Amino acid sequence: MKDDVMEFSDEIKNKIEEMENDLINMPLIKSNKKRCFLVSRHFLPSTASRSLTMFKLLKNSSFEYIVSSQYVQNNKWLYGVKSNMTSRNIHQIITTEENEWEELVVREFFNLDPIYKFDFIMTCIMPPYDHKIGLEIKKRRNTIPWVALWSDPVAFSPYANKAGDFENVAEIKKKEYEKEIFRKADLLVFTNYHQMIYMLGDDFKKYREKSVIVHHGFDPDYYPKENYPSEEDRIVLAYIGHMDEYRNLYELANGLKLSKYGSMFKVILIGHVPEEQLDYVKKLGLEDIFEYLGEKSWEECLIEMKKCDILVSMDPNYVNMDYSQQMSSKIADYLGAKKPILFMSYDKGISADIANYTNNKLIRNRGEDVAKFLDSVATLGIWMPDYEKYEIFNSRNISAYFDKQIFLKLLKI
Numbered sequence: 001m002k003d004d005v006m007e008f009s010d011e012i013k014n015k016i017e018e019m020e021n022d023l024i025n026m027p028l029i030k031s032n033k034k035r036c037f038l039v040s041r042h043f044l045p046s047t048a049s050r051s052l053t054m055f056k057l058l059k060n061s062s063f064e065y066i067v068s069s070q071y072v073q074n075n076k077w078l079y080g081v082k083s084n085m086t087s088r089n090i091h092q093i094i095t096t097e098e099n100e101w102e103e104l105v106v107r108e109f110f111n112l113d114p115i116y117k118f119d120f121i122m123t124c125i126m127p128p129y130d131h132k133i134g135l136e137i138k139k140r141r142n143t144i145p146w147v148a149l150w151s152d153p154v155a156f157s158p159y160a161n162k163a164g165d166f167e168n169v170a171e172i173k174k175k176e177y178e179k180e181i182f183r184k185a186d187l188l189v190f191t192n193y194h195q196m197i198y199m200l201g202d203d204f205k206k207y208r209e210k211s212v213i214v215h216h217g218f219d220p221d222y223y224p225k226e227n228y229p230s231e232e233d234r235i236v237l238a239y240i241g242h243m244d245e246y247r248n249l250y251e252l253a254n255g256l257k258l259s260k261y262g263s264m265f266k267v268i269l270i271g272h273v274p275e276e277q278l279d280y281v282k283k284l285g286l287e288d289i290f291e292y293l294g295e296k297s298w299e300e301c302l303i304e305m306k307k308c309d310i311l312v313s314m315d316p317n318y319v320n321m322d323y324s325q326q327m328s329s330k331i332a333d334y335l336g337a338k339k340p341i342l343f344m345s346y347d348k349g350i351s352a353d354i355a356n357y358t359n360n361k362l363i364r365n366r367g368e369d370v371a372k373f374l375d376s377v378a379t380l381g382i383w384m385p386d387y388e389k390y391e392i393f394n395s396r397n398i399s400a401y402f403d404k405q406i407f408l409k410l411l412k413i
Contacts, residue, residue, distance in 0.1 A: 034119040035064045043069035045082035049329040056219045059087040060399035122147040128154040131181045148185035164320035192350040194325040212405040217395030218336025228307040238268040238308035241330045246316035255370020261378035305337035315345040324349030335390045359386040
């Protein structure tokens with residue numbers, strides 16, 4: 001983007017003209033509430049975790065939101081499923097445009113602002129560089145308050161095994177990008193304290209006053225009201241989510257193989273699971289214990305959570321890290337199901353914090369630790385979590401806290 005003028009291809013110019021016509025006919029939300037222009041590339045109808053997390057936060061917020069998002073049919077994070085959830089305080093602008101999307105969004109803001117008179121803007125990642133949209137808007141409209149929400153680190157990402165890789169030129173450039181956002185955004189939102197410390201690093205004291213922590217939350221409105229009595233005489237564990245080379249089922253399978261009571265358990269897998277991991281289960285002769293149900297919609301996953309006895313959350317074995325700094329949205333959904341949760345993670349970090357706070361179980365992601373856990377459950381029974389403490393992660397409470405921080409730290413009201 002140039003300083004004052006954005007140049008577009010003919011294709012994009014035609015797209016802009018179509019969108020401007022749509023904007024003229026867009027119904028104005030009649031409300032005295034504060035309004036936000038939100039850039040969230042992943043949003044409904046996409047069922048990516050970022051989409052659902054943002055929807056729950058906004059739905060229970062007191063503000064009105066105009067959400068600019070992108071829906072690309074072959075995006076691997078869509079899982080082939082659409083959501084039809086809506087909320088009265090959310091109005092969406094959805095585009096399938098893949099080229100020059102950032103410029104389109106900036107143009108959207110400046111076309112809509114005279115109509116909606118936005119009180120603040122908010123940009124989200126992932127993808128990692130969408131905060132550049134906030135930079136461009138802020139450069140041209142310095143008076144608009146800007147919230148930059150971070151779901152994951154961009155630089156030195158533990159999930160990409162880049163933690164501690166301080167000589168890596170590409171990672172250094174990513175850190176420069178992060179620091180530019182830290183400087184120019186008016187409010188920085190992180191998902192947990194450990195992530196904030198990890199990302200701000202030596203600049204923690206400099207930016208602490210304009211940083212807030214907003215955990216992922218669960219929305220009780222979307223869980224089934226009825227109970228699902230188990231038809232299984234075994235203890236059912238369920239892992240629901242994405243598996244890959246970093247977060248995988250190998251140690252869970254090893255633990256079941258090592259356990260003296262492995263036959264007392266059944267493990268349900270839902271989501272993306274690589275074929276080689278399913279082959280590993282067969283190699284260990286655990287086909288009767290593991291059942292892979294494939295990919296399901298978010299609403300179907302909530303039902304499956306209610307059916308099981310224990311939910312499993314799993315952090316990867318990161319390189320050069322001895323704690324977890326990423327709170328997955330799955331953890332919040334697990335808490336909303338009001339079930340016992342096994343955290344396979346580190347002794348410290350956000351997973352350990354939640355496990356200890358809610359009286360759940362925490363073990364290292366190692367086969368021998370899994371076996372000890374299973375043997376304990378088989379002989380002593382399933383523990384009782386502190387379900388009252390789950391409620392701190394109710395999205396109504398999370399959104400109320402978020403709104404308060406916006407008023408106090410951003411809008412100064």
